[in-house]
Amino acid sequence: MSHQLPEDQQRFAAPAADSLPLSDGDPDRTSVAILAGDEPVGMFALDRGGYFRKFQDSPSAVLLRAFYVASDHQGHGYARAAVAAVPAFVREHLPGVDRVVLTVNTRNPTAIHTYTSGGFTDTGKTYLGGTSGPQHILELTL
């Protein structure tokens, strides 16, 4: 995969070339391709460890992270479809998980809209540990 993101979005997510290797050898982290037919157009990861353990200690919660749709494929509904598919995917592949948690930069209205349209709700809490500024903490109860 050689996905690119527009320069002004690069602070929000890293492309697969950078984030996929992080799943190697990490039993807590599962990388998921977003496919349009056979073509990978983006990805996300589900992480049962990771930085959200700084603010979330429930063993039945998983962090959705590293979510993006590549530049050439944006605006076609792929992110919306991927978010809609998350609950069924988690139920099938991560039994025992009952909540999906994510953080999203407060200056990323497109992603916030995509997640909340897909059923995520704002917890009202903010995560300040990222490198690109404050992030809302959203969650989806399965």
Ligand SMILES: CC(C)(COP(=O)(O)OP(=O)(O)OC[C@H]1O[C@@H](n2cnc3c(N)ncnc32)[C@H](O)[C@@H]1OP(=O)(O)O)[C@@H](O)C(=O)NCCC(=O)NCCS
């Ligand atoms: C956020 C992102 C995943 C959206 O991907 P996408 O496939 O283009 O989104 P979709 O086509 O499924 O559209 C989802 C919603 O966002 C809206 N949207 C998409 N691009 C938009 C834009 N540039 N400006 C405003 N709204 C936009 C769509 O209208 C749609 O809303 P609707 O269902 O009410 O019509 C993509 O922009 C991205 O990868 N950004 C960089 C990485 C990132 O921010 N990841 C999130 C990290 S938490």
